[in-house]
Amino acid sequence: METVILAVVIAVVVLGAISGLVVSGRKKKQLPPPPPATPKPSVTAPPAEPQVGEEAETPRDEERRTIEEVELPVAEAPAAEAEALVAEPEAPAAPAVEVPEPTAGRLVRLRARLARSQNTLGKGLLTLLSREHLDEDTWEEIEDTLLTADVGVAPTQELVDRLRERVKVLGTRTPEGLRELLREELLTLIGTDADRTVHTANGIGNGGDEIPGVVLVVGVNGTGKTTTTGKLARVLVADGKSVVLGAADTFRAAAADQLQTWGERVGARTVRGPEGGDPASIAFDAVKEGIAESADVVLIDTAGRLHTKTGLMDELGKVKRVVEKHGPVGEVLLVLDATTGQNGLVQARVFAEVVDITGVVLTKLDGTAKGGIIIAVQRELGVPVKLVGLGEGPDDLAPFEPEAFVDALID
Numbered sequence: 001m002e003t004v005i006l007a008v009v010i011a012v013v014v015l016g017a018i019s020g021l022v023v024s025g026r027k028k029k030q031l032p033p034p035p036p037a038t039p040k041p042s043v044t045a046p047p048a049e050p051q052v053g054e055e056a057e058t059p060r061d062e063e064r065r066t067i068e069e070v071e072l073p074v075a076e077a078p079a080a081e082a083e084a085l086v087a088e089p090e091a092p093a094a095p096a097v098e099v100p101e102p103t104a105g106r107l108v109r110l111r112a113r114l115a116r117s118q119n120t121l122g123k124g125l126l127t128l129l130s131r132e133h134l135d136e137d138t139w140e141e142i143e144d145t146l147l148t149a150d151v152g153v154a155p156t157q158e159l160v161d162r163l164r165e166r167v168k169v170l171g172t173r174t175p176e177g178l179r180e181l182l183r184e185e186l187l188t189l190i191g192t193d194a195d196r197t198v199h200t201a202n203g204i205g206n207g208g209d210e211i212p213g214v215v216l217v218v219g220v221n222g223t224g225k226t227t228t229t230g231k232l233a234r235v236l237v238a239d240g241k242s243v244v245l246g247a248a249d250t251f252r253a254a255a256a257d258q259l260q261t262w263g264e265r266v267g268a269r270t271v272r273g274p275e276g277g278d279p280a281s282i283a284f285d286a287v288k289e290g291i292a293e294s295a296d297v298v299l300i301d302t303a304g305r306l307h308t309k310t311g312l313m314d315e316l317g318k319v320k321r322v323v324e325k326h327g328p329v330g331e332v333l334l335v336l337d338a339t340t341g342q343n344g345l346v347q348a349r350v351f352a353e354v355v356d357i358t359g360v361v362l363t364k365l366d367g368t369a370k371g372g373i374i375i376a377v378q379r380e381l382g383v384p385v386k387l388v389g390l391g392e393g394p395d396d397l398a399p400f401e402p403e404a405f406v407d408a409l410i411d
């Protein structure tokens with residue numbers, strides 16, 4: 001009997017050991033995979049836009065978010081409160097502050113985009129000029145090329161007349177000689193001695209104290225006005241200035257969010273108001289904030305609805321007048337979309353009647369062959385093109401340099 005009991009005990013122990021091994025083996029298989037080594041990107045801190053040569057760092061299938069697409073949490077304001085709000089860039093959810101690339105030589109960096117988009121103008125002219133016989137038909141084709149690139153009738157005529165004269169007198173026939181003549185004549189039309197600096201120096205306020213430089217950014221909605229204001233903030237920060245942004249475009253709901261996103265990326269505060277609020281009061285508060293924090297520059301994005309000239313005049317005129325209660329406005333930049341061609345000129349005319357434009361920003365030059373609009377718009381307004389937009393990237397706004405521009409066209 002004892003032997004039977006002993007045998008049963010041994011059998012139970014052996015069975016227990018076997019089942020324990022099986023269970024522990026199963027458990028091992030069910031272990032969860034280790035957590036991924038890299039944390040997920042947070043929505044409020046988007047990765048910086050890739051720079052040249054950095055493509056390899058971003059997996060191809062990773063979904064990219066542009067600066068415009070990133071939605072930031074918006075501070076909730078009581079509905080009745082009509083006061084402008086100051087958006088703190090240091091809010092806990094704010095993305096890390098970036099250091100934009102320096103502005104010197106940007107046009108040279110972006111030269112390939114210019115050369116690509118303006119190929120028909122520069123190269124087209126050179127090809128025509130290099131023909132064996134520069135007969136009437138060829139000169140007409142040269143004229144057509146210039147007109148197609150939106151250079152405008154009068155400047156086209158001037159350029160063709162001068163080129164014809166100089167080719168005849170000098171007898172220039174070599175490709176190098178013709179290229180140099182064309183370069184000189186294009187530069188004459190664009191102008192090399194205009195003051196193309198964006199005036200952001202401090203002004204003297206009405207109280208006698210120094211106040212930040214104030215820049216109003218005006219233009220029809222959709223031309224790239226808000227984007228340009230954001231890019232300009234980056235240009236200024238890159239040049240060592242502190243910036244406050246005024247989101248006075250209260251017409252499009254997302255414009256203030258968009259501007260704030262740009263500001264946060266370079267540590268600039270954005271003053272904003274309720275949707276549909278009074279743009280002039282936001283502009284006023286933005287300058288007030290700029291004065292309070294001793295900022296170098298206040299950039300004000302305005303709404304540009306071309307519904308009626310009177311409406312536009314009322315709105316922009318009021319914004320300017322109200323800002324001038326603090327002190328002078330140093331610069332009024334008109335943003336024009338280069339792809340709209342002659343339509344851009346019509347807009348330029350209307351805005352110039354409404355407010356004193358001191359400089360032009362031509363956006364989307366990367367997307368049109370009509371670079372000649374630079375010449376036409378300067379003629380139309382009598383003010384220089386100061387900045388050009390050459391892409392959607394955050395640092396794709398460049399100070400306009402006539403020599404670099406012409407070289408990109410014809411090299």
Ligand SMILES: Nc1nc2c(ncn2[C@@H]2O[C@H](COP(=O)(O)OP(=O)(O)OP(=O)(O)O)[C@@H](O)[C@H]2O)c(=O)[nH]1
Pocket residue numbers: 068220221222223224225226227228249252255303304363364365366367388389390391392396
């Ligand atoms: N390719 C290219 N796109 C640009 C350039 N500048 C702006 N854009 C794009 O143009 C579109 C319109 O720009 P916004 O800044 O929203 O235009 P806006 O004039 O402020 O329009 P509202 O906010 O409605 O007043 C955006 O998709 C920009 O990325 C540029 O130089 N090149």
